[in-house]
Amino acid sequence: MLEIDGLIAQVGHFRLGEVSLAVAPGSCHAVVGPSGSGKSTLLGAILGTLPVLRGYIRLAGEDLTALPIERRQIGYVPQQLGLFPHLSVRANLLYSARARRVPEPVYGPLLARLLEITGIGGLLDRRIQTLSGGERQRVALVRALVAKPRLVLLDEPFSALNESLRRELWWLVKELQQEQGLTVMLVTHDLTEAYSLADQITVLIDGRQEQSGDKAAIYRRPASLAVARFLGLKNLFPARAQTPGLLDCPAFGVQLRIKDSKVEGEELWVGIRAEHVAVRRPNDPLRPDETRLSGYFERILDLGDSAMLHLRTPSGALLEIRCRHRLLRSYAIQEGKMGIVGLPADELFVIRS
């Protein structure tokens, strides 16, 4: 169990604070944010390479800030992996055992199991330079895990790999985490990676902890405009709460049906994910749980399996829509043509401004 409470840390003029979060044993917590958001500062504070100005970092109830790095028992896989290029794969993997004088019978079974899961048993006598990118990742993971860390810190470890290899390693990390019951903190700017691996997500922006919570919650209900923008949501419009279940949205010149009722008169932002906007045909029956909008398709980006559409409404607002590629033909969607879409009430989310 990692607990961070009211943490403030500073590097030069950059200040990170206050951060409070907890990582439950055996779970994976992703810290996401754009570059310069404070991800690596947070990481340095946990790791022990940066001083903590205020607040606590506790691991299994023990105050980490009093311990030197080598006694924190944290497994660390940095972005560049940190493999020792002058040592063989075997010597890399046994580095912690030799540093701590752990005898073979103690680490042997775990090492054997990790080699088996990751499939790198055949690489032991190779030099680091001769390994492929994916092999290096596996060696770095095993090296960190064989030291039996109480917490595993992954700092964008897959960013140098191509997409297909990256996805393969996600599966592997997931498997390792479940089998070994690892407590993992993953730092990444890749949202897909965070969604794939994490149970909980913390969003850092400009050194502030903007949102922490279940990944589904962050996906569906961003807590602030900054988070929504970081998540790549383009469909964000100012609105004002009206009668329960309705929002005044001047951008569209209509009232939007929404699920949760808001305080009347409150100034808000309303948003919807591009993939949650539903394309409709003129003769589709009206549904009580959605708001219909019409407009013309200003531009279409064909992404292979799916497509991104820009719908310009008569009021001038621009709506981004993601739909399956086959819809383009079956709904006869073309640039410059008119179209109708529906905004499902339960997919619209609301942000207090």
Add this chain to the structure above:
Amino acid sequence: MLEIDGLIAQVGHFRLGEVSLAVAPGSCHAVVGPSGSGKSTLLGAILGTLPVLRGYIRLAGEDLTALPIERRQIGYVPQQLGLFPHLSVRANLLYSARARRVPEPVYGPLLARLLEITGIGGLLDRRIQTLSGGERQRVALVRALVAKPRLVLLDEPFSALNESLRRELWWLVKELQQEQGLTVMLVTHDLTEAYSLADQITVLIDGRQEQSGDKAAIYRRPASLAVARFLGLKNLFPARAQTPGLLDCPAFGVQLRIKDSKVEGEELWVGIRAEHVAVRRPNDPLRPDETRLSGYFERILDLGDSAMLHLRTPSGALLEIRCRHRLLRSYAIQEGKMGIVGLPADELFVIRS
């Protein structure tokens, strides 16, 4: 019109060849491939920074290899953008006009229009260092376009941006390309970028031109195992053509229904995209145009809006499936549980080995 015919180029020990492709006027051609595939060598040959060993590069009928770089009239936006840090935005944009002594009345209207589309008119007196990443991209684009290039070469120009900004710039490039009728060659390792911007795609792997053609064709019908693997396709299995419309696939121990008929007895590979595998319920009616497989879900990666599933068949084969997140609940899909999927005959593609 760019025509490359039988091109061979060499850098050190790396050899690229033979490459033959054509980019129609006003269209966008993407060159994709993993790093070290020869993308930048091809680019250097077109640009004029690398010598051509053999073959032709023609632009509008003119042999480019005989021209020095400055007379090729190619607009170039490299990965690092190549903005001149000692000059203001204005001086960067006017660099080509000053180098070629083009008077203001000639370039003025085009520049004004480009500034309007890209919205960087307010940045003219700024220094490059004070611009954000997205602003720099726009300045680099406008600087290349205001010189009225016959061909625009984009070398991974968006790779330093975050996803949301990157998508915004795709829209912009698309708009510029259509309005200005640009002929564009885009070099990228990002498949989504290639699908978004290009009409035609060429896949380079290890210095070989593996496939060239319409982006839909490459998406749905990769020509070789190397291309399929580069596209991230995991579902690839050896097969043998049987009676027309059927493939023997030992990995599943069943015959697969396919659309196109193959020569009997031929050794092949059969594949399907993860998102084309359909999840079925036991009581769903059998369809004549698909093959049903059963197995258990070995692992589930929750990606927010969608999910990746690994289905292990009784024959031991592993099938990767991508489905909408909401299916997980409505189909009661859980790790370790049994499941049924369908392989639609028209989504299975075949590669000659």
Add this chain to the structure above:
Amino acid sequence: MSLKTLGFGVRASIVAALAVLAIYAGLILSLLWFLDPEILRRTLWSARSLFSIRLSLYAATLVTLLALALAIPAAYALARYRFWGKEATEIVLEFPLIISPAALGATILIFFNNPVGEWIQENIVYFVFNVAGIVLAQLITVLGLAVRMLKAAFESVPPELETVAQTLGAGRTYAFLTVTLPLAKNGLLAALILIWAKALGEFGATLMVAGSMAMRTETLPIAIFMRLSSADIEATVALILILVVIGLTALLIARRLLAGSARA
């Protein structure tokens, strides 16, 4: 790192670094013991000192200009092109750093004793024990450094920027003048200053080629040698301080310029 983890090894290594600082700073400061303002003034204003200062400034400036004229194109070629003899040239550039200035100066002197050297001396310029010899000795000593520094300055400009300039219609020369040169400016200025200071302080090679002749080939370092030989400590201190002040100023300006170019 947090202060609690600052172990013995860390502190010992910092002490070692500060010891290096103390050695050099202490040496320079110890000069002040013999510093007599009246003698300093008198030494500096004497005809002999003024001659040395003028000669040193003249020679160092001429050497810097000559070195730059040859080093700018040579360094650009080394930074940008591959050609026959490139590796040999790069090795030779480090010669003056590694070979004793005495050996270098002696080599120059001996060169003028062979027929080619003799012909040059009789028909072009007479170098040995002459001001031209000072210039030549300093030039040979600093040329390698000049090329190396300018090469680093040119290498700090991404070649891609020149390619982009060419795609925008600039010829090679126009691209060099409008892109490479302005961007390498700070590095070039820093090189210029350091080369100048290095030429100003050159001793071994100058002594060999031009000898130590008062009011003739007596540059500042030679003057220090001659005054110290005649045990005129106060005057020596005065001359050393001039050189130290010039050297330190040059160093600080060059560091600022290089830091500026690293940021840009």
Add this chain to the structure above:
Amino acid sequence: MSLKTLGFGVRASIVAALAVLAIYAGLILSLLWFLDPEILRRTLWSARSLFSIRLSLYAATLVTLLALALAIPAAYALARYRFWGKEATEIVLEFPLIISPAALGATILIFFNNPVGEWIQENIVYFVFNVAGIVLAQLITVLGLAVRMLKAAFESVPPELETVAQTLGAGRTYAFLTVTLPLAKNGLLAALILIWAKALGEFGATLMVAGSMAMRTETLPIAIFMRLSSADIEATVALILILVVIGLTALLIARRLLAGSARA
């Protein structure tokens, strides 16, 4: 680029680079004009030359060991930590590169004329006009370079590797010995060789502090100076060639080591 686009400017710059090569190579080769194998043999085997060679090798080796002992911890501190006086130390390291060796040597000599220096000479070691003076002069001359080179060697090892070693349970010293030192090895060896060669060729400071006394403080560079002063050209050439061969060998070994460490 294709050969067709190789313009006049490109060719002129390559010619300039090759001219630099020709100047240095030509100077060295011109020595062969006066090379008489018999005199070379006789010069090398004379008691006086053997004394110079032995003295030079002894002094340079001792200086290198002393310099490393101080420079390794100092360079590591400069490469890894922030501390009070760091910037001043880094400036001071460039002193010996920029300040005349004559001024440096004179400063050392003058230091021993102040009360502290006199006390040191009377109670610890007598430096002036002595072998200890040679060692001190060379040490002061090379120490700055030694720290700079070792700092670069340590900086080439990513600090992240030390952090990873620590997360794996290694203490700071264990991490230094098992990760930093082996990875900086090539850079350290190259520094060692270049420092040794530089000490071997030191002339100006040595001359000031230890003087030129045959069979007493006559290092190789001093011997070149003395032989040339007595117009014994053939013997001078022989001594120069020894220095050039040693310097060139050191340079080539160091370049290979540094290239190796850049690849690793």
